[in-house]
Amino acid sequence: MNVAFIGCGYVADIYARTLANYAELDLAVVHDKNPQRAEAFSKMYDVPTAPTLDAVLDDSRIDMVVNLTNPSSHYEISKRALEAKKHVYSEKPLATDFEQAVKLVDLARRQGKLIAGAPCTHLGEAAQTFGKALREGRIGKPRLVYAELDDGPIHMLDYKNWRSESGAPWPYLDEFNVGCTLEHAGYYVSQLVAFFGPAKSVTSFASLVVDDKGIEETPTTPDFSVGCIEFSSGVVARLTCSIYAPHDHALRVFGDEGILALKECWDFGSSVGFYPRNRVALKAEKHLAIAHRIGVGMLPVPLVRKVDFGFKVKGANRMDMARGIAEVAEAVTQNRGCRISADFSLHVNEIVLSLQNPKAMGVQRKLVSTCHRPAPMDWAG
Ligand SMILES: NC(=O)c1ccc[n+]([C@@H]2O[C@H](COP(=O)([O-])OP(=O)(O)OC[C@H]3O[C@@H](n4cnc5c(N)ncnc54)[C@H](O)[C@@H]3O)[C@@H](O)[C@H]2O)c1
Missing domain, CATH: 3.30.360.10 (Dihydrodipicolinate Reductase; domain 2)
Known part of the structure; x- marks a missing residue:
């Protein structure tokens, strides 16, 4: 399956390194709105760049868009990719606004495409x-x-x-x-x-x-x-x-x-x-x-299988991030249910947004009672 990365920033390196674990995934092209960033990434991983998002979306060889842009761009990029009839794997959050995430999932369903949101932990x-x-x-x-x-x-x-x-x-x-x-x-x-x-x-x-x-x-x-x-x-x-x-x-x-x-x-x-x-x-x-x-x-408890990513992982995490892309690709090619289904991704998105925004997403009690702070014991100084 041919995939395209949109966004060649900090996390894209982790994706590029772990993508090497999946011979069935080919990183065909990358695009970043910052051309210098796209160029540096392209040199390092020997992958062509596309000058615009449209150039990626118009390319019939591309099956899946991997959205590695900043969270504020996730909705727009994923929406455009689905409209162009590409499968989408998006870095988290699926969207920063729950209603937008719902729209993405509805759009994916109408287009007959998969949308999945990281993480794949x-x-x-x-x-x-x-x-x-x-x-x-x-x-x-x-x-x-x-x-x-x-x-x-x-x-x-x-x-x-x-x-x-x-x-x-x-x-x-x-x-x-x-x-x-x-x-x-x-x-x-x-x-x-x-x-x-x-x-x-x-x-x-x-x-x-x-x-x-x-x-x-x-x-x-x-x-x-x-x-x-x-x-x-x-x-x-x-x-x-x-x-x-x-x-x-x-x-x-x-x-x-x-x-x-x-x-x-x-x-x-x-x-x-x-x-x-x-x-x-x-x-x-x-x-x-x-x-x-x-x-x-x-x-x-022994691990169900040995962890052997076949590459050196540097930095704070040891996660095979491309596994999520591989899961979506396999679900598409085998025509089976995806372990990161759109519904699953939407549910995770709703829970996380609720954790971060209790005021906007749910009820938070404002206390009506108050009190003075008890004085320290005399012997406590
Ligand atoms: N930084 C990390 O350690 C880390 C780890 C895991 C996941 N993530 C997630 O990965 C995503 C990207 O984070 P990052 O750290 O790589 O950010 P980053 O700022 O380093 O990279 C994002 C890149 O996307 C590009 N971009 C933004 N909007 C665009 C658009 N509309 N069109 C084309 N390119 C666009 C930017 O120019 C930038 O180069 C975020 O969702 C973040 O939550 C980050």
Whole structure:
């Protein structure tokens, strides 16, 4: 299948490197509205550039558009690609506005094309191992989930000098303005929907913790959120996202007979472990709470298959991002259901938007009572 990348920025390098894992996918052409960026990318990966989006969309060899533009452009580019009867694989979020995401999914249906939204973390080896252990009843009935996507205090790091392999700067303005919840929550939400099915409600709190991040403009987008997702199957999940608390990408699912833990969301080969909840183990459980988070002392659950991407992954994540494109391509060629269907992508999009925008998407109580802060004890100084 011939694919075209629209957007040759920071993430496009990760896609290009992981695309090499799939011989059936051919990167036929790339386009970026910034010609210098397209040129640098084209040189590095030896792929032709197209001068305009229209040139890509008019090219009958192209079957799928991979939308790697900034989130504010996702809707327009995906819409144009679907109108031109191309399949679409879009970086997250599918759209920054839920109504627009609905329109994209409707359009794809009318055009008889697939649209799928990243991330594809639920297709990774660790997530597949986790899902199998849940299906096999390893922890009995799963009831409660704690998932963390804390990414550390990025504004205290040297983020202005981060560069991709082909030289694209890390788009910090965009990252801070789009917000860490919209950028990151999907990495776990997609897994949770794959494990537990659709959700029926989201209750969230989101806030800006650090307004001065050393950039040209003051961001207003929350850099912290905590939300609770109620799944139709009865499971309840608490998901936290921030770019302030120290790095913690752990997932824990608590069941009547045990706890399943996954250490690192952004590693398809992350360790997965099990802690029993029998009478003896329960006595030690309160002392092990921290250990659960970092995977100490767990009984390893072997991955369902070895992780062998066949390429060197650099940087903060070890995710085979092109796997999502390959899944869509295979679903098309085999005429089978896609594991990143339009409905799935839309549902993940709605949950993530609700986590980030509780005021716009749902109810948030404004408190009517207030009080004075209790004075410290005299002996506390
Ligand atoms: N930066 C990361 O680490 C990272 C990781 C995973 C996913 N993502 C996601 O990938 C997407 C892109 O992020 P990025 O970090 O590569 O951003 P980026 O700013 O580095 O790159 C985006 C590129 O898209 C181009 N572009 C924007 N609008 C366009 C349009 N209308 N037509 C043609 N080109 C256009 C820009 O010129 C830019 O070169 C985002 O959705 C982001 O959430 C980013």
